[in-house]
Amino acid sequence: MNLTLKIWRQKSPEDKGKMVEYKVTDISEHMSFLEMLDVLNEQLVEANEEPVAFDHDCREGICGMCSLYINGEAHGPDRGITTCQLHMRMFNDGDTIYIEPWRAKAFPVIKDLIVDRTALDRIQQAGGFISVNTSGNTQDADAILISKHAADEAMDAATCIGCGACVATCKNSSAMLFVGAKISQYALLPQGQIEASDRVLNMVRQMDLEGFGNCTNTGACEIECPKGISLVNIARMNREFLKASLKG
Amino acid sequence: MGILSSSIARKVAMALSAFFLMFFLLIHVSVNLVSVFSEDAFNTASHFMGTNPLIQYAMQPILLFGVIFHFVLGFVLELKNRNARVVKYYKNNGAANSTWMSRNMIFSGLVILAFIVLHFIDFWFPEVNYKYIAHLPEDPSRYYGELVHKFENPIRVGAYVVAFIFLALHLLHGFQSAFQSMGCNNKYTKYVKSFGKWYALLIPALFIFIALFHYFSH
Ligand code: HEM
Numbered sequence: 001m002n003l004t005l006k007i008w009r010q011k012s013p014e015d016k017g018k019m020v021e022y023k024v025t026d027i028s029e030h031m032s033f034l035e036m037l038d039v040l041n042e043q044l045v046e047a048n049e050e051p052v053a054f055d056h057d058c059r060e061g062i063c064g065m066c067s068l069y070i071n072g073e074a075h076g077p078d079r080g081i082t083t084c085q086l087h088m089r090m091f092n093d094g095d096t097i098y099i100e101p102w103r104a105k106a107f108p109v110i111k112d113l114i115v116d117r118t119a120l121d122r123i124q125q126a127g128g129f130i131s132v133n134t135s136g137n138t139q140d141a142d143a144i145l146i147s148k149h150a151a152d153e154a155m156d157a158a159t160c161i162g163c164g165a166c167v168a169t170c171k172n173s174s175a176m177l178f179v180g181a182k183i184s185q186y187a188l189l190p191q192g193q194i195e196a197s198d199r200v201l202n203m204v205r206q207m208d209l210e211g212f213g214n215c216t217n218t219g220a221c222e223i224e225c226p227k228g229i230s231l232v233n234i235a236r237m238n239r240e241f242l243k244a245s246l247k248g
Numbered sequence: 249m250g251i252l253s254s255s256i257a258r259k260v261a262m263a264l265s266a267f268f269l270m271f272f273l274l275i276h277v278s279v280n281l282v283s284v285f286s287e288d289a290f291n292t293a294s295h296f297m298g299t300n301p302l303i304q305y306a307m308q309p310i311l312l313f314g315v316i317f318h319f320v321l322g323f324v325l326e327l328k329n330r331n332a333r334v335v336k337y338y339k340n341n342g343a344a345n346s347t348w349m350s351r352n353m354i355f356s357g358l359v360i361l362a363f364i365v366l367h368f369i370d371f372w373f374p375e376v377n378y379k380y381i382a383h384l385p386e387d388p389s390r391y392y393g394e395l396v397h398k399f400e401n402p403i404r405v406g407a408y409v410v411a412f413i414f415l416a417l418h419l420l421h422g423f424q425s426a427f428q429s430m431g432c433n434n435k436y437t438k439y440v441k442s443f444g445k446w447y448a449l450l451i452p453a454l455f456i457f458i459a460l461f462h463y464f465s466h
């Protein structure tokens with residue numbers, strides 16, 4: 001198929017940037033979206049132009065590096081996938097496709113379609129861990145009994161790959177689905193209890209400091225999340241936060 | 249903003265003020281509904297609400313505070329959220345993943361606010377003037393006539409209907425949203441959502457019915 005692409009080009013964080021139009025031809029419907037961009041970049045390199053910079057790594061939906069706001073949706077029109085898992089068969093011959101970087105004040109553009117998502121790392125560093133003694137007398141994790149239900153829910157929360165689609169898609173640029181998932185994966189397990197209060201207070205404070213917006217429960221994040229992280233995790237974070245705040 | 253400096257604290261405060269407003273709405277519609285059935289009963293109920301010191305000097309200031317708190321915090325949230333995305337998308341397909349109501353709480357809220365201002369000019373200012381400024385003699389049978397008189401004007405009735413349609417839109421998202429904000433999302437959530445839909449449609453529909461009832465029957 002032949003496509004018209006309108007892609008955000010921005011040389012550097014300081015550059016103003018603009019949408020630029022490109023044409024690609026003979027795109028196979030079996031290609032992934034990133035492979036289609038590879039074709040475009042080969043074309044650009046041959047023409048001695050600067051290729052379009054975009055993030056990617058595993059190309060199998062597990063690392064969370066690929067991003068892209070495609071035709072007004074995070075990771076494009078399909079559901080439960082990352083951009084590397086998006087197939088060109090979702091599009092039709094002659095389509096015009098808009099490709100933009102994640103937009104949020106907390107995710108500044110580095111170049112073209114690549115944004116700086118280290119704000120999510122800093123939130124994680126503020127409390128998304130447990131402290132264990134690794135000096136040789138570490139307790140066997142299986143010695144602590146955990147209900148199947150709690151283990152399953154914690155595992156579901158832990159599947160978040162930190163891609164940032166929730167932030168990109170949220171009209172408020174809120175990171176609460178990500179933070180809710182990261183808090184839940186510990187809040188549901190006995191190992192997470194000891195540092196529970198500090199964790200939620202510190203992670204939420206860091207989230208606010210990074211300049212993410214306030215959730216208004218539109219639910220867009222849950223729909224666009226490649227891992228199906230549920231709003232239940234945001235509610236759990238709110239409860240954890242209330243509990244920790246009331247304890248003082 | 250002290251206690252409201254955290255994003256989640258603001259969400260919770262928003263939800264608490266919203267719960268309070270939704271409870272108030274229930275009382276308000278109940279009293280109004282009485283006017284459909286009996287002139288005397290409506291006068292009695294209104295006289296009680298208008299002269300009971302607990303309602304006048306405790307509930308009324310709390311209500312006033314609650315309304316102002318809710319919309320001021322609503323504006324603060326909206327501004328903060330707009331600031332969280334400086335460069336907007338060229339193409340954004342919001343309808344793909346969220347309802348119109350959820351994306352436009354500030355607009356439905358603004359329409360409600362405009363209505364509240366009109367409502368104050370219509371009912372509350374004359375009422376305060378009657379009781380506390382002009383100190384007119386209390387007449388327990390005046391309320392029904394005042395109500396009916398207000399609903400003679402088709403423009404006012406029209407504005408009333410439009411405002412309550414927007415209240416319904418506000419509540420269609422807001423009711424269940426307030427529960428989520430408070431951290432309630434569990435096996436009962438599907439019942440909360442369906443009850444919320446009923447509440448969001450029924451309460452405004454009753455207000456509209458009462459207005460139209462008086463408009464057409466007098
Ligand atoms: C009787 C009148 C009103 C009622 C019953 C009401 C009810 C609600 C409810 C239930 C919510 C959801 C709360 C949550 O998600 O935690 C809400 C949110 C909101 N309201 Fe109102 N509201 C009223 C008036 C207003 C007014 C006058 C404004 C002024 C602009 C307003 C602006 C907002 C905004 C912006 C939100 C979204 C904030 C958020 O979800 O975090 N509301 N309202």
Ligand code: SF4
Nearest residue numbers: 160161163164166225
């Ligand atoms: S919650 Fe979902 S959308 Fe958000 S960062 Fe995690 S995987 Fe990505």
Ligand code: FES
Nearest residue numbers: 057059064066084
């Ligand atoms: S490149 Fe790893 S998830 Fe897409």
